[in-house]
Amino acid sequence: MEPTNDPKLSELLREWQVPNAPGSLDRRVLDLRGAGSNKSWWRFLLTGSVRIPVPVGLAIAVLLLAMAGALVLRQQPTAPAPLSVSLVEFRPVKDVNVRMIRGDEAN
């Protein structure tokens, strides 16, 4: 479909004129740009913000949680290791001499 040029229509359309950009807009655009470029680093540290992609944010959050979890697990008191008993030199007694002590003998 070819756009049909129509001189009469074009001439009529040109009767609607709009002004150019007002001077107030210069200040608005250029001031804002200036404010952005002169921002000092310490002001940025106090008031600045950074945008990070969601996947990166999630990865950092998961990493921090994992590190925190590992730290907590490491600090938990561990159960004392069971004492090892060696029975290598154990010899059962040959004669068992049981002595009965009565109550009146004890007194």
Place this chain on the structure above:
Amino acid sequence: MTDAEFRDAYVCHKDLVYRFARRMTGSGEAAEDLVHECFLMLWRNAATYDPARGSLRGFLIGVTRNLALKRLSKERAFDELEDVTAICEPIDPVTRERSEMVEQAVAALPPLQRDALILAEYEDMSLEEIAQATGAEIAAVKSRLHRARENLRRLLAPLLETKGAAYGTHK
């Protein structure tokens, strides 16, 4: 983008961007907001402009157009962006100034026809430039321009007739 480059870009293109935004939105205040947002976007994301893909003028018009369409779709959430013909009645030439009638007729066009027409008729942009700025195929731009002019001929029929009579060309 350096300060000087930004300033040059602003000084060179601000009027074009403002006029386009003003005609798209029909409001001076809205146009100022759009120009502000457009150049703010250029300042913050200068890397998104690739000279290999087209002129800075086309890029800025493209950004402004997208911002304008976004604003229009918020204001008129239920309007179609593009339709075949406008359904407005011809404008009554007795009650209004001619320029006001032209403004009203252009504003009545669907947004996708309106932006193509404004860039072609008022900013003398070529079909290729309009296609770059609007992110459309050249064939689509031609089609939109054709429909826009048809709609305007219908809307402004009373004025075109009187104009023809005034210049001695009306039969």
